[in-house]
Amino acid sequence: MTTATFERVALLPPDVAHAERLFALIDESRAGLREWLPWVDGTRKVEDSRQFLAGVAEGMRSGSSCACWLIELDGELAGCIDIHGDSVVNRSASLGYWLADRFVGRGAMSGAVAQALNAGFGELGLNRISIVAGMENRRSRAVARRLGFVEEGVQRQGLRLHGRYHDACQYSMLAREWRLRE
Template sequence: MFIHKIDEDLSLKLIELRDGERIYELTNNSRGYLREWLPWLDATIQLEDTIEFIKICLKGFAENKSLNTVILFKGKIVGVAGYNSINWSNKTAYIGYWLGEEFQGNGIMTRVASALTDYAISELNLNKVEIRAAVGNKKSRSIPERLKFVNEGCIRRAEWLYDHYVDHIIYGILAEEWNKNSQAFIQL
């Protein structure tokens, strides 16, 4: 099983079926908050929907195409983060994440994104990590910006969000850029 300790309070653990109830509860408790920027909330209306998501995550992990984890903060699941996909041909990982509303403002996601970036480059020997976020999602965009990812451009109408399209900003960092400044990032 994959477990990655980030610091005393924070770690990442491979998502498992037994995490389903907690993830569903966290989703429900943060539904209104998460719905502003995540398109899957209306399709996650019962525990079975979360279980199906976890099954898809585990299949992706078994096929070496993705790595989705639960975020453990002081031993409690507070969100989900990982590589939504890994392109081994191009040596690129694509990070995605969400955090329960009540856990915002603790620097959790910046430390998680830093750890995932470092792991992709140091352990998986990937050349690039990308994070995409909706133009208006300032909280999500601030994470790659804090970590010195480069704004590589905007994809217009990249995602249908319930009743409208949103544009996405693509952020990327190359292994050489990360390695040059990694100690500053890791210690966040």
């Protein structure tokens, strides 16, 4: 991954001002996103995106929620990334992310994940961050491998999407491993 790619990607704090654009991104990529993201079917109007952004922003302010950012590529809103399900005791959490179809394949997600890892292992003080991706979700699995996540194994029928179970691959990165890559 080149430095230029990381410079083209910015993580923005969640803000309801982006609700219309966020909804438009989801709507234009609905079929592709729906395959692996169960919340897509429940996002039917701009107000759904507005409520999501308001809730995440409030949760981040109060410290009761995950860390979430909007992904911007070359000045244009492109997707979303979050660190969620964190365990304060274990200092661990999971990473979730998505891009609108037209931004896939341009290095944006690797740059966004790298920035989220910097935040997770930096100001959030995490020791471990995991990614769980469907075995057939080649794009998500490629991001984990590209950034040096360790493949830990398969969660048999670990994902339930649209009434079906799917095997999932679990990856992890430790703070010390991330620091060694820098």
